[in-house]
Amino acid sequence: MKLLTKTTLYFLLIMLPVFGAGAFYLYNRFNKEIAHETDEELLNDQMQWVRYLDTTYVNNPVFSISTPEFNIHPTSAPVQSKPKFKNVKIYQEPEDDYAPFRQLTQVIRINNQNYELVLRKSKIEKADLVDNIIHVMLFAFGGLLIFVLISNWFISKRIWKPFYKSLTNIQQLQLNKLTKVNFEQTNTYEFNQLNATLSSMTSRIHQDYLNMKELTEDAAHEMQTPLAIAQGKLELLLQDESLTAEQQNSILLSYDELQRLSRLNHNLLLLAKIENRQYPVAQHLALKPVIEKYLLLFEELIKEKELQINSWLDPESHWPLHPALADLLISNLLGNAIKYNYPEGTIEITLTSTTLQIVNTSQLGAIPSDQLFQRFKKQQHTYSNSNGLGLAIVKKMADAYHLQLDYKYEDGKHHFRVVVAV
Amino acid sequence: MKVLIIEDEPILRANMQEYLQRQGYICEYAADFRQAIEKVSEFDYDCIVADIGLPLGSGLDIVKELKSQESKAGIIIISAKDALEDKLTGLELGADDYLTKPFHLSELNARINAILRRKNFDGNPVINFNEITIKPASKTVLINNRSLTLTGKEYQLLLYFIANQHRVVTKSALASHLWGDEYDTAGSYDFIYTHIKNLRKKMLEAGGEDYINTVYGTGYRFG
Numbered sequence: 001m002k003l004l005t006k007t008t009l010y011f012l013l014i015m016l017p018v019f020g021a022g023a024f025y026l027y028n029r030f031n032k033e034i035a036h037e038t039d040e041e042l043l044n045d046q047m048q049w050v051r052y053l054d055t056t057y058v059n060n061p062v063f064s065i066s067t068p069e070f071n072i073h074p075t076s077a078p079v080q081s082k083p084k085f086k087n088v089k090i091y092q093e094p095e096d097d098y099a100p101f102r103q104l105t106q107v108i109r110i111n112n113q114n115y116e117l118v119l120r121k122s123k124i125e126k127a128d129l130v131d132n133i134i135h136v137m138l139f140a141f142g143g144l145l146i147f148v149l150i151s152n153w154f155i156s157k158r159i160w161k162p163f164y165k166s167l168t169n170i171q172q173l174q175l176n177k178l179t180k181v182n183f184e185q186t187n188t189y190e191f192n193q194l195n196a197t198l199s200s201m202t203s204r205i206h207q208d209y210l211n212m213k214e215l216t217e218d219a220a221h222e223m224q225t226p227l228a229i230a231q232g233k234l235e236l237l238l239q240d241e242s243l244t245a246e247q248q249n250s251i252l253l254s255y256d257e258l259q260r261l262s263r264l265n266h267n268l269l270l271l272a273k274i275e276n277r278q279y280p281v282a283q284h285l286a287l288k289p290v291i292e293k294y295l296l297l298f299e300e301l302i303k304e305k306e307l308q309i310n311s312w313l314d315p316e317s318h319w320p321l322h323p324a325l326a327d328l329l330i331s332n333l334l335g336n337a338i339k340y341n342y343p344e345g346t347i348e349i350t351l352t353s354t355t356l357q358i359v360n361t362s363q364l365g366a367i368p369s370d371q372l373f374q375r376f377k378k379q380q381h382t383y384s385n386s387n388g389l390g391l392a393i394v395k396k397m398a399d400a401y402h403l404q405l406d407y408k409y410e411d412g413k414h415h416f417r418v419v420v421a422v
Numbered sequence: 423m424k425v426l427i428i429e430d431e432p433i434l435r436a437n438m439q440e441y442l443q444r445q446g447y448i449c450e451y452a453a454d455f456r457q458a459i460e461k462v463s464e465f466d467y468d469c470i471v472a473d474i475g476l477p478l479g480s481g482l483d484i485v486k487e488l489k490s491q492e493s494k495a496g497i498i499i500i501s502a503k504d505a506l507e508d509k510l511t512g513l514e515l516g517a518d519d520y521l522t523k524p525f526h527l528s529e530l531n532a533r534i535n536a537i538l539r540r541k542n543f544d545g546n547p548v549i550n551f552n553e554i555t556i557k558p559a560s561k562t563v564l565i566n567n568r569s570l571t572l573t574g575k576e577y578q579l580l581l582y583f584i585a586n587q588h589r590v591v592t593k594s595a596l597a598s599h600l601w602g603d604e605y606d607t608a609g610s611y612d613f614i615y616t617h618i619k620n621l622r623k624k625m626l627e628a629g630g631e632d633y634i635n636t637v638y639g640t641g642y643r644f645g
Contacts, residue, residue, distance in 0.1 A: 217503045224502040225431055228524035232437030235527045238590045238640065239444070245638040252592065252640045259594055262524050263603075297601060300575075304613050324506055 007156050011149060019141045023134075030133055034126045035102070039085050042104040045119050046083055053110050068101070071118035079114060080107045090120070099124055162186035166195055173202065174280065209276065216272045220265070227262045231255060267389040270328070271375075274396045279325050281401065284318035287351055290326045294334050301338050302347075311349040318353070319420060325397055332390040333358050333416055340364050340414075356418040366409035373405070423538060424465075427451045428458040428472040428484060429500070438471065441527040442534070445586070455479030462488055462495075468541070469496040469534050472517075474508055482508070485515040496537035498530070526595035528586045535585040551584050551645070553630055565628040575600055576621045583634065583644035592641040618642065 001009075049070070064073040068090055083106035089098035100123040107116050166183055173181065181202045183195035234255040238248065273279065291313060295302070302309060319326065337347045337360035345361035373395035375388065398405040404419040425447045429435040432453070439449045450467075452458035455478035462470065462484065470488065474481040481499055488497060499512040502523040509520045518537045521530060539547055539558055549556040555564040561577060563570040572580065582599055583591065596614050622634050635643045 220503050222502075224523040225434065228502070229431065229433045229437065231524045232434060232441070232527050235592070235595075236437060236440055238592070248638050248640050255592060256594060258524070300613055300616075304616075 003160060004153065004156050008149060008153055011152050015145055015148060019145060023137060023141055026137060027130075027134055030130055034130060038102045038121055038123065038126060039104075042085070042102060042119050042121055043083065045121075046104055046106065046117065049117065049119070050108055050110075069120050069122075071120075072115050075107055075114050075116040077107045077114060077116065079109045082106070087123070088120070100127065159188065162188060162191045163194070166191070166198060170198060170202075212272075212276055213278060216269050216276070220269050223265050224262065227258055227265070231258050231262070234258070264389070267393060271389065271393055271396055274325070274393065274400050277400055279322035281320045281322060285321050285323060285326050286315070287317045287319050287321075287326060287330070287356065288313045288315050290330050291334070291349060291351060294327075294330050297331075298334060298338055305338065305341060306344045307338065307341055308344070308346045309349070310346065311351075313349065313351040314353060316353060317351050321401065325401070329356075329394055329397060329418065332394050333418075336390060337414075337416075354420045358416045359413050361412065362414050364414075367407070367414070369407055372407055423468045424448045424450070425534065426458075426461055426465075426467040426470045426495075428470065428476065428481065430454055430473065430475075430477050437527060438530065441531060441589075444589070445531055447534075453477075455484070458484050459487055462493065463491070466493075467495045468538055469498065471498045471500060471530070471534070474499055474501040474512070475503070482512055482515060485512060485517050489516045494541065496534070496541050498533055498537065500525070526592070526598070528582070528589060528591045528595045529599055532582050532585040532599060536581075549581075549584060551587065551633075554580075554584070554625075556581065556584070565625060565630040568628055570624055570628045572621065572624065573617075575617050576624070579617055579621055583642070587645040588643065590637050590641050590643050596641070 049072075053072075065071065066073070083104045086103050086105070088101050088103045090101050091097075092099045101120040102123055104119040105116065107114055109115075162184065169181060169183060181199060183199050186192055186195070234251050237243075237251055238255070243251070291311070295309065295311075321329070333356075334347075334349075337358050340362045341347065341360055342363045347361075348357075348359040350357040350359075373391050375392040395405055397403070398418065402421040404417075404421055406415075406417040406419070408415045408417075423446070425442055427435055427438050427442075427449060429438065429451065430453055435451050435453070439451060442449050450461065450465075452461050455476045458472070458476070459479075461467075470484070472481040472484050476484075481501075485497055485499065488495060496519075497517040498519045498521060499508075499517045500521045500523060501508050501512075512520055518540075519533050521533065539549070547558050549558065553566045555567070556562070557564075558581075563572055563577065563580065578600055579596070582596065593614055600614070600617075618634060622632060626632055633645045637643050
């Protein structure tokens with residue numbers, strides 16, 4: 001849920017009950033206040049009437065009057081000291097409906113005669129008043145609610161703006177282009193702190209990245225130079241014509257081992273570089289020419305083993321890969337498919353815009369998939385010139401560049417599949 | 423032919439010097455950036471082999487310096503860092519070739535040879551080795567003036583052999599020269615033998631001598 005939605009929702013959750021309770025309370029107060037007012041008016045009327053009746057009817061006439069508002073008739077009930085109030089509904093002829101009235105009843109004594117005095121006041125007007133007040137109140141409350149929500153929305157949006165800016169900034173970061181990230185100065189203390197922290201963090205990460213990169217390259221330098229020296233010395237030594245066959249062989253063995261060591265070093269560095277993502281994806285690369293290049297390069301090996309190659313290559317397959325990585329991917333997968341194949345075996349290559357599949361026959365059985373992509377996990381009886389890093393490199397590349405790498409063994413064939421993750 | 427080797431590692435420099443001198447080059451050297459700049463400003467060289475990582479400066483700056491002098495020397499840059507950027511920058515600046523350490527001395531020699539061939543025999547480039555004549559422009563090979571039909575690989579092999587004549591060339595050096603370093607992802611060097619057998623057969627049939635000597639399974643020596 002977005003921050004803005006969240007604050008708005010919380011606001012709504014808090015405001016609604018508060019406003020509801022407020023409205024309810026006010027409504028009750030109004031009602032009570034108005035009822036009280038009516039009762040006071042009725043009481044006032046009653047006092048006026050009693051005073052009037054007391055003074056006017058000295059000659060003992062017995063009277064009985066009945067109107068909706070004023071009603072008096074003799075009764076035998078005992079005198080009541082306090083009037084009684086109650087709500088009643090009286091039938092109104094013109095409207096053909098019952099209307100609410102507030103009624104005061106009291107038995108009083110006038111000239112030794114007990115009367116029941118009933119006074120009524122219509123509540124219709126008062127009810128209208130309450131209605132009006134409620135309407136106005138609801139309107140005001142609703143308006144207030146909407147106003148508060150909108151202003152909250154605007155304020156939040158404005159306040160969080162630097163935050164979102166920093167967020168986009170960070171999302172767009174690329175490790176190799178991390179030189180200087182610009183976080184703008186804001187007028188919010190917390191955001192300035194956040195930006196300062198992010199700034200120092202990114203520059204630290206960048207520094208680490210640079211150190212790492214430098215280390216891998218320096219390590220290469222430091223290792224390759226002694227290797228080059230030793231290899232050169234052996235190559236020169238080989239030229240000595242007084243060497244015996246045995247000596248020459250020993251030199252050659254050392255020479256070849258040195259080369260293996262150098263390749264191993266090279267591949268380990270490659271792994272580190274891929275892990276550090278030192279091969280940025282600059283553009284989409286057509287993979288078909290790469291496959292064709294390696295088919296041509298390996299042509300003689302393929303001929304020698306009399307392998308049958310079937311390929312379905314979509315020329316429109318452009319993959320998000322650095323050219324060096326595309327070379328690595330194809331040379332390793334295709335190289336393995338040739339190296340571990342038996343004579344007169346087959347290799348099927350399928351390339352689409354999202355999938356590369358290489359299926360090959362092999363003298364090797366199913367490979368346990370938990371070992372397949374591990375470094376230095378060589379299969380038994382493989383060639384000594386394998387250093388067990390090829391598939392580890394492919395796997396690392398897949399992980400670092402969002403490619404999905406699958407392996408399965410079916411119908412006596414190895415299936416390697418690379419899928420571009422969408 | 424004068425070659426300047428710019429390399430700070432003395433033993434590596436000595437290796438290169440020894441191999442190249444045996445192939446008939448006059449070799450001079452510079453051990454750091456300043457020496458190198460002095461040498462290239464004072465003398466003319468046919469080819470310059472420059473390490474990128476030097477004390478007091480970068481080999482790439484030497485390439486710049488040479489280009490600003492409009493030097494005609496061929497330039498090979500050597501780097502221990504197998505960094506793509508270095509290679510691209512180097513070639514962009516005007517270097518003719520790029521080698522990554524460690525390299526086969528025979529490969530360095532072949533590359534120098536190729537560059538000198540391209541640079542020096544502008545009009546009429548011809549390579550002679552006894553009865554063998556090679557015209558690189560048309561990629562034709564003549565033995566006793568009779569033309570020889572070679573495959574691309576056989577032709578490359580012959581050029582490499584002649585560049586490294588009288589030297590033992592290892593199979594791995596041949597393989598990486600003909601197919602590149604990626605080749606060992608796919609298998610063995612065994613069938614280099616096939617190409618050599620075919621080359622030898624064609625040359626013998628054309629009436630040439632058998633110059634390709636097998637050296638105890640180590641490699642081959644031409645001449």
